[in-house]
Amino acid sequence: MAHELAALSAELSSVTARAGQSVVAVHARPRFSSSGVLWAPGVVVTAEHTVRREEDITVTLPDGSAAAASLAGSDAGTDIAVLKVESKGPALVISGEPSPGDLALTVGRSQDSGVNATMGIVSAVSGSWRTWRGGRLDRYIRLDLTLYPGSSGGLVVNTEGEVIGIATSALSRIAGLAIPAATIQRVLDEILSSGHVARGYLGLGLQPVELPNHQKGLIVLSVGENGPAAKAGFLLGDILVSLDGSGVSDTDDIQRILEARAIGQSVEAVAVRGGEPRKIAVTIGERPRGN
Amino acid sequence: MRGFGSVAERLRRATVQVVSGAQRGLGSGIVWDSGGLVLTNAHVARHREAQVQLWDGLRLPARLVSIDPRRDIAALRVAAADLEPASPGDSSVVKPGELVIAVGSPLGFAGALSTGVVHSVGPVPGMGGQRWIRANVRLAPGNSGGPLADADGRVIGINTAVMGGLGIAVPVNDALAFLRRGPLPSLGVTLRPVSHGLMILEIEAGGAADGASLRPGDVLPVSVEALHQALDSGRETLRLPFLRGGNRRVRQTVVRLEARAVAA
Numbered sequence: 001m002a003h004e005l006a007a008l009s010a011e012l013s014s015v016t017a018r019a020g021q022s023v024v025a026v027h028a029r030p031r032f033s034s035s036g037v038l039w040a041p042g043v044v045v046t047a048e049h050t051v052r053r054e055e056d057i058t059v060t061l062p063d064g065s066a067a068a069a070s071l072a073g074s075d076a077g078t079d080i081a082v083l084k085v086e087s088k089g090p091a092l093v094i095s096g097e098p099s100p101g102d103l104a105l106t107v108g109r110s111q112d113s114g115v116n117a118t119m120g121i122v123s124a125v126s127g128s129w130r131t132w133r134g135g136r137l138d139r140y141i142r143l144d145l146t147l148y149p150g151s152s153g154g155l156v157v158n159t160e161g162e163v164i165g166i167a168t169s170a171l172s173r174i175a176g177l178a179i180p181a182a183t184i185q186r187v188l189d190e191i192l193s194s195g196h197v198a199r200g201y202l203g204l205g206l207q208p209v210e211l212p213n214h215q216k217g218l219i220v221l222s223v224g225e226n227g228p229a230a231k232a233g234f235l236l237g238d239i240l241v242s243l244d245g246s247g248v249s250d251t252d253d254i255q256r257i258l259e260a261r262a263i264g265q266s267v268e269a270v271a272v273r274g275g276e277p278r279k280i281a282v283t284i285g286e287r288p289r290g291n
Numbered sequence: 292m293r294g295f296g297s298v299a300e301r302l303r304r305a306t307v308q309v310v311s312g313a314q315r316g317l318g319s320g321i322v323w324d325s326g327g328l329v330l331t332n333a334h335v336a337r338h339r340e341a342q343v344q345l346w347d348g349l350r351l352p353a354r355l356v357s358i359d360p361r362r363d364i365a366a367l368r369v370a371a372a373d374l375e376p377a378s379p380g381d382s383s384v385v386k387p388g389e390l391v392i393a394v395g396s397p398l399g400f401a402g403a404l405s406t407g408v409v410h411s412v413g414p415v416p417g418m419g420g421q422r423w424i425r426a427n428v429r430l431a432p433g434n435s436g437g438p439l440a441d442a443d444g445r446v447i448g449i450n451t452a453v454m455g456g457l458g459i460a461v462p463v464n465d466a467l468a469f470l471r472r473g474p475l476p477s478l479g480v481t482l483r484p485v486s487h488g489l490m491i492l493e494i495e496a497g498g499a500a501d502g503a504s505l506r507p508g509d510v511l512p513v514s515v516e517a518l519h520q521a522l523d524s525g526r527e528t529l530r531l532p533f534l535r536g537g538n539r540r541v542r543q544t545v546v547r548l549e550a551r552a553v554a555a
Contacts, residue, residue, distance in 0.1 A: 117409065
């Protein structure tokens with residue numbers, strides 16, 4: 001039994017050391033550094049909430065040397081920031097679907113102490129999940145492990161050393177999450193090609209309501225000035241019941257529909273005004289950036 | 292059943308509770324040899340006399356043998372034979388990610404076990420230039436002085452603090468160096484970091500600073516790291532700058548760093 005534990009211990013430390021070859025320390029905020037991952041040659045991915053400045057960003061590479069990094073772009077919605085650094089790590093092996101109960105390690109790095117690790121388990125896995133910041137994670141992967149200051153942006157691996165994702169403490173109040181590898185790849189591609197992640201936008205403040213006939217809809221509480229909805233003629237008090245041919249009963253439905261359509265495309269909305277449904281064509285705009 | 296059972300049980304038998312002084316809280320300690328040598332933290336054993344309670348409940352009076360406030364280690368001696376000592380590991384080969392077990396008396400519960408992994412090994416800001424083991428284990432007051440062991444139950448560190456949720460342990464090789472060569476030179480003062488240096492809170496009677504013209508409230512305009520470097524320089528006397536009472540003038544005093552008399 002003791003032997004088994006020793007074997008597990010040796011396995012965990014060797015997985016940590018190997019993963020550490022892909023992990024850098026990111027210096028982009030006051031006081032605590034965070035961690036980042038050499039995801040592809042010349043590309044470091046880290047947690048967006050730990051990047052508090054756009055210039056003078058440096059990283060501490062696995063060999064202990066410092067390198068300048070430039071911010072290629074970031075997406076607050078999924079808490080992903082992409083840095084360009086002249087360095088590369090070993091090719092990452094992405095894990096298959098993680099299961100609740102799998103042992104997981106978060107591997108980070110600091111300038112003073114080098115590689116660091118924290119261990120726990122994957123506590124929950126479910127399908128596509130909308131973050132409170134508006135982005136979409138391809139999987140919701142909740143971690144039962146302690147994330148310390150500096151752990152965010154670290155590489156989450158299983159005991160085989162396969163990559164589950166990148167750790168973040170900013171997307172859930174109750175637990176650390178792994179931003180799934182698939183989401184990172186998707187967001188990374190978009191950031192590298194256009195510098196940011198464009199999100200569809202109507203410019204409506206909406207609240208779910210139930211109509212007298214028990215139909216569900218979203219009542220318009222605010223209309224963004226000069227936004228796509230304002231230009232299309234939406235008024236306060238309109239009740240949006242369908243968008244692009246699908247019924248809508250929650251703001252999540254709107255986000256999902258907008259995600260499937262390109263910015264600049266026109267979609268047909270149905271809104272109840274004065275008890276009468278009416279069709280309104282609206283051109284999807286781009287969500288204003290800046291925070 | 293897989294688990295930490297037998298490893299933990301051996302470690303538990305080598306872990307003691309330490310009560311030092313009247314109001315001082317409870318700490319833990321490690322039985323280091325069968326003849327009654329017990330290691331604990333300096334901040335647990337702050338008095339010459341202490342009480343040690345073995346794993347089976349037996350209470351024994353203990354005497355402070357040697358203390359090293361800089362490494363936060365103290366050696367106690369109890370009159371006993373045939374104790375079950377812990378086996379020391381080698382902290383120079385400790386790696387992040389390896390499994391660790393901590394035993395102690397958190398909040399007074401004797402023999403409580405926590406497990407996790409080594410987080411990192413390296414210096415801790417504000418705790419001198421030396422290396423510490425940081426571990427992803429849940430510790431509480433009362434774990435202080437107890438063992439942090441590897442998956443084979445070999446002691447790799449002595450739990451000493453919790454910082455930002457991480458357990459911080461003195462590497463066992465530092466404890467072995469302390470047992471072989473005695474404590475590192477120290478000023479014999481309690482210091483607290485302030486904006487412009489280190490403020491003296493307390494001066495130990497008989498300590499190195501006791502003979503110098505220092506008083507509680509004086510501020511040494513140096514960092515912990517710089518102070519430790521000066522103490523380790525091998526000089527017998529140390530010229531020490533200090534500030535007093537809001538006065539901007541830097542004063543100087545000379546501290547004699549002779550090896551402190553330690554009760555053997």
